[in-house]
Amino acid sequence: MNIINSALVPAMKYKLSKTLKFRKAVGEPPAEDMNSKGKKLLYIHVPYCEEVCPFCCFNSYDINKYRHTIKEYFKAIKQEIKMYKDLGYDFNSAYVGGGTPTTVPDELAEILEYIRKEFNITEISIEANPKISDKTVKIFQDAGLDRLSIGIQSFNDQLLKEIGRYEKYGSGEEIRERVKEIIGKFRIVNLDFIFNLPTQTPEILKADLETAIELGADQITCYPLMVAEQNVRNIKQMGQVNYDKERYMYFNTVLPTMKEKYIPASSWCFSRKREDKKIDMIDEYIVDYQDYIGVGCGSFSFANGYVNMNAYTIPLYISLIKEGKFPTIMRSYKLAFKEHMRYYMMMSLFGRRLNKEKFRERFGVEYERGLWWESKFVKLMGMVTEERGNVYTTEKGMYAFLIMLRQFFVYANRLRFIGKKGSVEIETELKKLIKESDKAYSISG
Numbered sequence: 001m002n003i004i005n006s007a008l009v010p011a012m013k014y015k016l017s018k019t020l021k022f023r024k025a026v027g028e029p030p031a032e033d034m035n036s037k038g039k040k041l042l043y044i045h046v047p048y049c050e051e052v053c054p055f056c057c058f059n060s061y062d063i064n065k066y067r068h069t070i071k072e073y074f075k076a077i078k079q080e081i082k083m084y085k086d087l088g089y090d091f092n093s094a095y096v097g098g099g100t101p102t103t104v105p106d107e108l109a110e111i112l113e114y115i116r117k118e119f120n121i122t123e124i125s126i127e128a129n130p131k132i133s134d135k136t137v138k139i140f141q142d143a144g145l146d147r148l149s150i151g152i153q154s155f156n157d158q159l160l161k162e163i164g165r166y167e168k169y170g171s172g173e174e175i176r177e178r179v180k181e182i183i184g185k186f187r188i189v190n191l192d193f194i195f196n197l198p199t200q201t202p203e204i205l206k207a208d209l210e211t212a213i214e215l216g217a218d219q220i221t222c223y224p225l226m227v228a229e230q231n232v233r234n235i236k237q238m239g240q241v242n243y244d245k246e247r248y249m250y251f252n253t254v255l256p257t258m259k260e261k262y263i264p265a266s267s268w269c270f271s272r273k274r275e276d277k278k279i280d281m282i283d284e285y286i287v288d289y290q291d292y293i294g295v296g297c298g299s300f301s302f303a304n305g306y307v308n309m310n311a312y313t314i315p316l317y318i319s320l321i322k323e324g325k326f327p328t329i330m331r332s333y334k335l336a337f338k339e340h341m342r343y344y345m346m347m348s349l350f351g352r353r354l355n356k357e358k359f360r361e362r363f364g365v366e367y368e369r370g371l372w373w374e375s376k377f378v379k380l381m382g383m384v385t386e387e388r389g390n391v392y393t394t395e396k397g398m399y400a401f402l403i404m405l406r407q408f409f410v411y412a413n414r415l416r417f418i419g420k421k422g423s424v425e426i427e428t429e430l431k432k433l434i435k436e437s438d439k440a441y442s443i444s445g
Contacts (some may be wrong), residue, residue, distance in 0.1 A: 027325035036304035041289035045296030046101040059298030076321040190219035198239030267402035305335035312423035
């Protein structure tokens with residue numbers, strides 16, 4: 001394993017385990033000071049998918065098995081959003097993830113219309129798969145969608161078969177033709193690719209990225225494979241994960257291939273160069289909005305130093321909302337001031353820039369004073385440069401913060417694993433209590 005990986009991975013594992021401490025918080029409302037000042041994003045989780053991919057770590061359920069829950073689920077989503085509205089929350093942006101949100105376009109379009117009416121929403125981004133229909137595209141065009149992010153992962157037929165996407169979404173050529181039809185229909189069309197799968201070669205990755213560039217994608221996101229409890233068995237069947245190969249692919253395939261026509265807007269997201277030299281960018285919520293509220297089952301919130309996690313199973317999520325409770329099942333203790341600054345630094349530099357004035361406004365202390373050791377370290381290691389009050393990552397820094405975010409998401413996937421297990425236990429206990437209550441009621445009658 002390369003030096004950056006071998007140093008940062010254990011450090012991140014240790015730090016996350018010591019920093020984020022969670023407690024059971026079933027049905028609890030958000031902490032009173034969680035509604036912090038500044039821009040916030042609303043994350044909406046849609047768990048339905050045609051079929052769950054073998055390497056996926058997110059909260060996804062087969063829509064064919066859970067179709068009967070759709071109406072109630074979206075009614076619960078709307079109610080949860082209203083609960084935040086009643087507490088005085090406002091949102092500037094919305095990001096819809098899954099699952100595959102575009103499997104339920106009509107229901108989702110109604111939610112988008114609702115949040116545009118209730119909040120100061122200026123941009124909306126939705127994840128999709130390559131099979132998105134013309135009808136669905138039209139629905140989201142009419143809903144004023146700004147960014148459509150299509151999960152491609154690869155155009156290589158053999159790789160698509162190995163990761164269980166060939167039969168679901170068609171051949172690489174079929175996917176390419178469908179993407180060609182969609183690009184230009186929204187302000188931003190982003191194409192998602194994964195790299196460092198065990199059987200994936202630099203040549204396959206390069207060909208995939210070159211195809212995306214040829215298609216004229218507005219954004220290209222190329223993120224590393226993340227191994228967690230949910231997908232480790234399936235990944236091992238493909239072969240051994242090699243982090244030296246990950247580093248090689250990043251520096252020798254991803255960055256060189258993207259350099260001519262795209263600008264890195266984060267460590268793994270690249271925006272097409274424009275004549276006015278601006279970056280037209282709507283990226284994942286963690287970059288542009290460091291405070292976000294997640295609604296829907298299995299979603300996370302991070303605001304003013306707190307992390308909340310919603311009920312993971314669809315029945316438990318709906319049940320808590322019906323009871324008039326927030327669907328929270330776990331909450332972290334508030335991050336210590338220093339740890340919050342470190343988190344802000346990590347997320348900002350993953351997004352390639354930390355503005356010192358914004359840092360001071362948020363924390364009431366100068367960047368170099370609040371994070372004296374950290375700011376010196378990243379500069380000494382050649383990870384950053386400074387210009388006009390901004391700290392920018394170098395290519396070396398981009399990879400370092402990519403690793404940090406990879407490990408951060410691996411930790412988040414661990415929490416998802418725990419959350420799902422905990423939700424199943426809570427749901428089982430509720431069913432037992434209901435059964436006992438029904439039995440007692442029957443006897444008393």
